Amino acid sequence: MGSNLFTRCSNRRKGKMRGIIKIRAILSTLLLIIFAIVVFTGIGLYFAPSGRIARETNWSFLGFDKWKLEYLHEISGFVVSALAVIHLLANYKMFIEEMKILLKR
Numbered sequence: 463m464g465s466n467l468f469t470r471c472s473n474r475r476k477g478k479m480r481g482i483i484k485i486r487a488i489l490s491t492l493l494l495i496i497f498a499i500v501v502f503t504g505i506g507l508y509f510a511p512s513g514r515i516a517r518e519t520n521w522s523f524l525g526f527d528k529w530k531l532e533y534l535h536e537i538s539g540f541v542v543s544a545l546a547v548i549h550l551l552a553n554y555k556m557f558i559e560e561m562k563i564l565l566k567r
Contacts, residue, residue: 503531506523
């Protein structure tokens with residue numbers, strides 16, 4: 463009976479850890495995808511001509527005009543910033559331990 467209780471508690475803890483690991487994996491994947499969007503739009507905006515020239519020539523970067531790139535870059539930048547903060551909060555224990563190792567004299 464005692465080992466059965468231990469098994470149930472152990473299984474519950476494993477289930478909770480799996481949930482936390484899934485959340486961390488989803489956060490990391492979202493960060494990677496949104497970061498790729500920020501990089502993609504940033505490259506496009508780097509090569510974009512000025513506003514008047516872009517408008518007159520109907521300039522586009524892989525199907526996106528300059529204004530769509532700017533909007534997508536701005537929104538995805540805010541999203542990646544928010545996700546980075548959430549990611550740090552979700553992994554704060556590991557982050558603290560890494561900082562202790564890094565700053566150890």
